[in-house]
Amino acid sequence: MAGGYDDRDGKIWMDGALTDWRAANVHILTHAMHYASSVFEGERAYGGKIFKSREHSERLRYSAQCLDFEVPYTVEELEAAKQEVLAANGLSDGYVRAVAWRGAGEDMGVASRRNPVCVAIAAWEWGAYYGDAKMKGAKLDIAKWKRPSPETAPSHAKAAGLYMICTMSKHEAEAKGCSDAMMFDYRGYIAEATGANIFFVKDGEVHTPKPDCFLNGLTRQTVIGLLEDRQVKVNERHIMPEELESFEQCWLTGTAAEVTPVGQIGDYSFEVGALAREMVTSYEALVRA
Known part of the structure; x- marks a missing residue:
């Protein structure tokens, strides 16, 4: 599959039915386009099976509730739709994007209770998110933007609006020759990369x-489980920026990123060591089991 994401062959599931890829459009006055009333999931299929598919469907519905709307499809209906999309596009291995949003309707202000909630699911081939970084380690910039306080945004939802500062941070990182950026949180603790833990x-x-x-x-939780299975102690805690100098290895986790070692963050370097490599191979084996 090639070309822009708006100009491809294939099918996208949209509001209950498959539609031609190029016809899967929304109106310019869609509420989500103006007010970010949108949530989404990124998922990967391996050998025809979406890893943690049901958990992703459950989280999509949870994220929507955090933004004060309901996904008008059950988890079972979302699960069936995802399989329908994979089959319609002839995909065994691929990336699956489910998205729910407030559409165009009677409201076109901040409030939008009278507008319909729309849902779409697309799937496409997508290789390694960070290219060859799994071999040599990704290079990260340090973002100037910080993850917000839970009192200012629904930080536990996978909401489109939360990614605005991620996009800006990643653009700035790429301009410096980096693959991504590490972000601090509103208190100054190390938080995450722009789209990965x-x-x-x-x-x-x-x-x-x-x-x-x-x-x-979900990938973060999976990798913690893999580490605990190996009786590796995992410390979930607040981490200060000055601690970067003392760490030996580093890696990122995410559905798109999978497990990707990090070789550099700003001026700090890390070894692509044995444990990082083991997590790469163990995760790969698990998702294809």
Whole structure:
């Protein structure tokens, strides 16, 4: 599949039915376009099976509730739709994007209770999110933008509006020759990358930021489970920026990123070490089991 994401062959499931890819459009006065009333999920299929598919569908509905709307499809209906999309596009391995949003309707101000909630699911081929970083380690910038306080935004929802500062941070990072950017939170603690959670290794133990103001990713939770199965101690805690100098290894986790080692964050360097490599291979084996 090639070309812009608006100009491809294939099918997208939209509000209960498959539609031609190029016809899957919305009106310019769609509420989500103006007020960010949108939530989404990023998922990967391996060998025809979407990893943690049901958990993603459940989280989509939860995120919508955090934004004060309901997804008008049950988890079972979303699950069936995702499989329908994979089959319609002839995909066994692929990336699946489910999105729910407030559409165009009678309201066109901040309030939008009279507008319909729309849902779409698309799928496409997508390789390694960070290119060859799994071999040599990704290079990260340090973002100037910070993850907001839970008192200012629904930080535990996978909401489109929360990614605005991520886009700006990633653009700035790419302009510097980096793959991504690491973000601090509103208190100055290390938080995450723009679309992935972060882990560090020191003296045989793993340290990862406490997800109290950013998304506790499903891949993050999976990798913590893999580490605990190996009896590796995992410390979920607040991590200060000055601790970067003492960490030996680092990696990112996310549905798109999977498990990707990090070789550099700003002026700090990390080894693509044995534990990071083991997490890459263990995660790959798990999702294809």
